[in-house]
Amino acid sequence: MVRGISLFSGGLDSMLAVCMLREQGIAMEAVVFRSPFFDIRQARKSAAHIDVKLHVLDFTQDILGLVRCPPHGFGGAMNPCIDCHAAMIRRAGEFMRAHGYDFVSTGEVLNQRPMSQNRKSLDVVAESSGLTGYLLRPLSAQLLDPTVPETDGRVDRSRLGSVSGRNRQAQLELVRRYGITEFPSPAGGCLLTEKGYCRKLRDLFDHTDGLPDVADVELMKFSRQFRLPEGGRIIVGRNRTDNQALKAQAARGRMILHTVNVPGPTAAVVGSAGLTEGDIRLTAGILASYGDRGTLTEVTVRVHPASDAPYEITVAPLERNTYTQWML
Numbered sequence: 001m002v003r004g005i006s007l008f009s010g011g012l013d014s015m016l017a018v019c020m021l022r023e024q025g026i027a028m029e030a031v032v033f034r035s036p037f038f039d040i041r042q043a044r045k046s047a048a049h050i051d052v053k054l055h056v057l058d059f060t061q062d063i064l065g066l067v068r069c070p071p072h073g074f075g076g077a078m079n080p081c082i083d084c085h086a087a088m089i090r091r092a093g094e095f096m097r098a099h100g101y102d103f104v105s106t107g108e109v110l111n112q113r114p115m116s117q118n119r120k121s122l123d124v125v126a127e128s129s130g131l132t133g134y135l136l137r138p139l140s141a142q143l144l145d146p147t148v149p150e151t152d153g154r155v156d157r158s159r160l161g162s163v164s165g166r167n168r169q170a171q172l173e174l175v176r177r178y179g180i181t182e183f184p185s186p187a188g189g190c191l192l193t194e195k196g197y198c199r200k201l202r203d204l205f206d207h208t209d210g211l212p213d214v215a216d217v218e219l220m221k222f223s224r225q226f227r228l229p230e231g232g233r234i235i236v237g238r239n240r241t242d243n244q245a246l247k248a249q250a251a252r253g254r255m256i257l258h259t260v261n262v263p264g265p266t267a268a269v270v271g272s273a274g275l276t277e278g279d280i281r282l283t284a285g286i287l288a289s290y291g292d293r294g295t296l297t298e299v300t301v302r303v304h305p306a307s308d309a310p311y312e313i314t315v316a317p318l319e320r321n322t323y324t325q326w327m328l
């Protein structure tokens with residue numbers, strides 16, 4: 001029996017690639033790469049919808065290394081798509097060899113994305129992943145060079161697609177053909193393409209030697225963040241859910257601060273170095289400013305250092321235009 005393993009983001013094209021190969025009797029399974037930047041819940045949902053077995057591989061260290069130094073550069077934000085794609089395909093290739101699949105497939109469509117899916121990029125990806133000849137793009141296969149499984153007859157090339165470009169008409173016809181009733185809209189799902197998120201991530205990389213700690217990278221998803229004048233980096237909760245999550249960071253050895261005598265936000269410190277005395281007072285002033293302090297002119301803030309006992313300080317709220325300049 002011919003067996004294929006398909007890269008599977010959970011987007012429509014990745015679903016169609018599996019269905020198209022399965023239509024000719026090939027036993028297909030799928031693989032998704034988990035990282036702090038890519039939410040795999042859609043992949044799980046789409047895999048369940050088309051009833052394909054989904055393997056989850058951790059990709060965190062691979063993608064952090066590529067964000068630090070992408071050989072083929074970034075897309076519109078901090079997305080090293082060409083290298084990321086090649087690395088995922090290389091990992092899928094290792095998985096293919098280890099588990100006896102006949103080829104790796106993807107849902108890539110020729111010329112769908114100007115940067116990462118033109119013919120040259122598809123060739124670069126195949127070459128740098130070391131999978132030339134065993135990397136099948138079934139949706140556009142008839143427009144590309146035949147792969148080894150097509151040449152030796154394990155895959156019937158005449159039953160593969162010739163889809164090209166951004167028009168989704170051909171995909172929608174395949175949706176009907178394969179009875180797919182649920183699929184996500186084409187929009188991304190990768191945080192590395194979001195400019196607001198990448199501002200915070202860029203700051204983290206710029207202030208870290210080597211690769212940042214994964215726990216710090218996970219914190220970049222919080223929206224209200226500051227780089228303070230003495231170098232400290234803090235996250236300030238926006239709502240109860242944020243504050244609870246940031247408070248829970250104390251149990252993981254992270255410095256946190258919160259207001260005591262008025263309702264107010266919690267702050268967590270990014271990195272293990274903690275804060276200088278100056279940055280602690282500024283953080284307390286920011287928390288006091290966001291706090292619900294009524295007519296109080298001073299607010300008490302409890303500081304929980306990473307390893308020492310907690311203590312309290314009392315500060316005046318900082319003026320908003322003093323700290324907005326530190327916002328990321």
Ligand code: SF4
Nearest residue numbers: 079080081084085190
């Ligand atoms: S969008 Fe994100 S996950 Fe997809 S190839 Fe680009 S960097 Fe990788």
